[in-house]
Amino acid sequence: MKRDLLTILDLTKEEINHLLTRARELKQIHHQGSNHRPLEGKTLAMIFDKPSTRTRVSFEAGMAQLGGATIYLERGQTQLARAEPLADTARVLSRYVDAVVVRTFAQEMLEELAHHAAIPIINGLTDTHHPCQVLSDLLTVRERFGNTDGLKVAWVGDGNNVANSWITAALRLDFELFLACPQGYEPDRGLMAQAARENRPVHLGEDPEWAVSGAQVVNTDVWASMGQEGEAEARKQVFRPYQVNAALMHKAAPDAIVLHCLPAHRGEEITGEVLDGPQSAAWDQAENRLHFQKALLEWLLE
């Protein structure tokens, strides 16, 4: 049976652990310069509706390093832009390639594509989820702390796609998640309700200091995500108290790391001092996208 990765909830705890262990092995193989090309003859299509640097390049480079090929498709340049049904596109791509990564707006678009495709569909970011990001962030956290169990992870800022994916990760793994989001910018209600039903340690409040206090991992992201550019100015006013800066980091655990999925706006959601400072894990975090995508591709395609 084909597997999709539309949200982290598509994976069991054991599968997440397997992927993270494998990603670490692939990182070692990569740094040793060893040849490892299990995906020769395989092709990954990538349909992108939004800009991307890390996701696109890590999937393309990862696939090339594993011996496979990629085809990058801007949605506007495909027949989808001329109203060819998603179902037909899914059926046709299933005859040509081995998996598809999609970056788009509505999660439902991905679900429909996955429903009609005979090949794995991977979420490369939607308005509501960014599973590959948070799965590779878990790799960064495990590299720094050995494990994710028992850690306090803070999210400061917008209850967006990345925040939602952290909630799904907390539904599967054993860390505590504290989210501080302004009123009206909370993460997905359905996921919060699921966390409450399943008795998971996912806590939502409005105070950044409460969320960050004693945390080992402090996360933030832009205040206006792709597609929300028109709200950027209004959001700057609302989110100003949610900046991750040196004063806020003083509340965190002394060995705390800061994560930012990037791109970042220095002086808005995070100061340059923190992003470029010793507690920032953002550059390892960006690198780990590559190793995680490779583990995922190997698992889905081999």
Ligand code: CP
């Ligand atoms: N973090 C992330 O997904 O970056 P890109 O938008 O550059 O792919």
Ligand code: NVA
């Ligand atoms: N929340 C951001 C993440 C970018 C990688 C966005 O959706 O634009």
